[in-house]
Amino acid sequence: MTRTEDPRLIATRKLALDAALEILKEEGVLAVTHGSVSNATGISRSTLYRHWPKLETLRNDAFLRAATSPNFAPKTNGPLRADLARMMGNLLTALSETSWGQVVPQVIAAAATDPQARTVIDDFMKDRIASVEAVFTAADERGELCKSAPVRQLVEMAIAVPYFRKYIAGLPLDREWLDAHVDLICQLAIKAHDR
Amino acid sequence: MTRTEDPRLIATRKLALDAALEILKEEGVLAVTHGSVSNATGISRSTLYRHWPKLETLRNDAFLRAATSPNFAPKTNGPLRADLARMMGNLLTALSETSWGQVVPQVIAAAATDPQARTVIDDFMKDRIASVEAVFTAADERGELCKSAPVRQLVEMAIAVPYFRKYIAGLPLDREWLDAHVDLICQLAIKAHDR
DNA sequence: TTGCTACGCAACAGATTGTTGCATAGTGAC
DNA sequence: GTCACTATGCAACAATCTGTTGCGTAGCAA
Numbered sequence: 306m307t308r309t310e311d312p313r314l315i316a317t318r319k320l321a322l323d324a325a326l327e328i329l330k331e332e333g334v335l336a337v338t339h340g341s342v343s344n345a346t347g348i349s350r351s352t353l354y355r356h357w358p359k360l361e362t363l364r365n366d367a368f369l370r371a372a373t374s375p376n377f378a379p380k381t382n383g384p385l386r387a388d389l390a391r392m393m394g395n396l397l398t399a400l401s402e403t404s405w406g407q408v409v410p411q412v413i414a415a416a417a418t419d420p421q422a423r424t425v426i427d428d429f430m431k432d433r434i435a436s437v438e439a440v441f442t443a444a445d446e447r448g449e450l451c452k453s454a455p456v457r458q459l460v461e462m463a464i465a466v467p468y469f470r471k472y473i474a475g476l477p478l479d480r481e482w483l484d485a486h487v488d489l490i491c492q493l494a495i496k497a498h499d500r
Numbered sequence: 501m502t503r504t505e506d507p508r509l510i511a512t513r514k515l516a517l518d519a520a521l522e523i524l525k526e527e528g529v530l531a532v533t534h535g536s537v538s539n540a541t542g543i544s545r546s547t548l549y550r551h552w553p554k555l556e557t558l559r560n561d562a563f564l565r566a567a568t569s570p571n572f573a574p575k576t577n578g579p580l581r582a583d584l585a586r587m588m589g590n591l592l593t594a595l596s597e598t599s600w601g602q603v604v605p606q607v608i609a610a611a612a613t614d615p616q617a618r619t620v621i622d623d624f625m626k627d628r629i630a631s632v633e634a635v636f637t638a639a640d641e642r643g644e645l646c647k648s649a650p651v652r653q654l655v656e657m658a659i660a661v662p663y664f665r666k667y668i669a670g671l672p673l674d675r676e677w678l679d680a681h682v683d684l685i686c687q688l689a690i691k692a693h694d695r
Numbered sequence: 696t697t698g699c700t701a702c703g704c705a706a707c708a709g710a711t712t713g714t715t716g717c718a719t720a721g722t723g724a725c
Numbered sequence: 726g727t728c729a730c731t732a733t734g735c736a737a738c739a740a741t742c743t744g745t746t747g748c749g750t751a752g753c754a755a
Binding site: 332335407409410413414416417418423426427431434458462465466469470472473475485486489493 | 527528529530602604605606608609610611612613618621622625626629650653656657659660661663664665667668669670680681684688
């Protein structure tokens with residue numbers, strides 16, 4: 306119960322986690338250890354053990370740092386097609402360029418056995434799903450959607466396929482694929498039930 | 501260039517890989533080592549090093565063992581809805597029960613850095629996608645599909661969402677979700693373009 | 696200045712990794 | 726059965742990694 310946070314604590318913590326995230330991206334989870342972070346930062350190994358007595362906690366903190374970095378503002382001005390295209394474009398950018406994109410498979414694997422990692426990715430995805438869902442509800446308020454459009458399913462499809470292509474099927478995420486994808490989703494949202 | 505394969509080689513190899521796969525499922529990739537496999541099997545560590553001088557090769561062989569186990573026969577008798585429901589049911593079963601389902605996240609993570617693991621999962625997914633695509637083409641030959649149905653996209657959607665829900669979003673794969681999912685895909689295949 | 700605390704350093708035991716030499720025992724050919 | 730061949734187990738080894746501890750130093754807040 307210290308009065309204020311000691312600036313040394315904060316500095317060390319930040320320095321260590323930045324390096325840990327870098328290692329996580331470059332070499333994978335199993336490369337993130339007290340030793341490797343110590344080498345990368347110059348921070349003493351014993352100090353790192355004092356901050357993160359368990360290796361698991363060090364890795365999870367690195368995960369959290371990655372998870373909170375990409376920030377998506379869901380703009381919902383234009384027609385559904387434009388809004389969705391913009392969001393999906395952002396997603397593709399994130400997957401291919403940001404630290405999160407490179408860390409995702411590591412977190413997925415860790416989540417299989419580590420509940421804390423599972424929580425990290427669950428929370429992140431809830432946010433992501435909510436963002437896309439907001440685009441649809443905004444479109445609905447503008448009267449663009451058909452009454453019985455299965456919004457929730459469409460949102461999941463919109464997000465699931467790019468993740469699937471990149472991480473699971475090893476397929477490319479190029480622009481022409483993206484256009485077709487967005488087209489199909491929009492088509493569904495607008496005309497799905499007029500049978 | 502031995503005349504025949506020494507049965508001792510085969511036996512050791514099988515014993516080791518069975519154990520390696522078990523460890524892979526239970527404890528993750530990083531737990532698969534010459535030491536752990538030796539402990540689990542009683543095979544000498546030095547013998548394991550002779551078979552797999554690099555740890556990477558041992559792990560990849562374990563992956564391959566997992567990848568080839570679940571086998572899906574794409575039956576394409578009935579109407580599209582029934583065929584697809586059967587296939588997706590099989591997929592859900594595989595994801596929740598078989599060794600492959602438990603190994604998938606491990607392979608995904610490894611594939612990020614290891615090209616051989618990437619190949620393993622790519623090949624497996626190509627097969628899986630082809631199986632589902634066969635269901636659609638069969639339906640097409642029966643005249644069930646609309647002319648401009650985006651078959652390839654539908655196939656990817658059908659498969660992507662369950663993987664996404666299980667591994668990435670941490671959402672359940674229950675039966676009522678499956679029904680809704682299959683319904684939507686079928687609806688699209690049959691009526692997608694009549695605008 | 697005065698406590699307090701974070702840090703670096705060094706040393707340590709223990710476990711793990713990768714390698715090697717040698718003895719044993721299973722294998723296939725004759 | 727005898728024979729050469731080879732896969733295996735065993736033991737020992739250096740090298741590395743992991744986790745812990747005690748002590749001295751230096752930065753921090755009052």
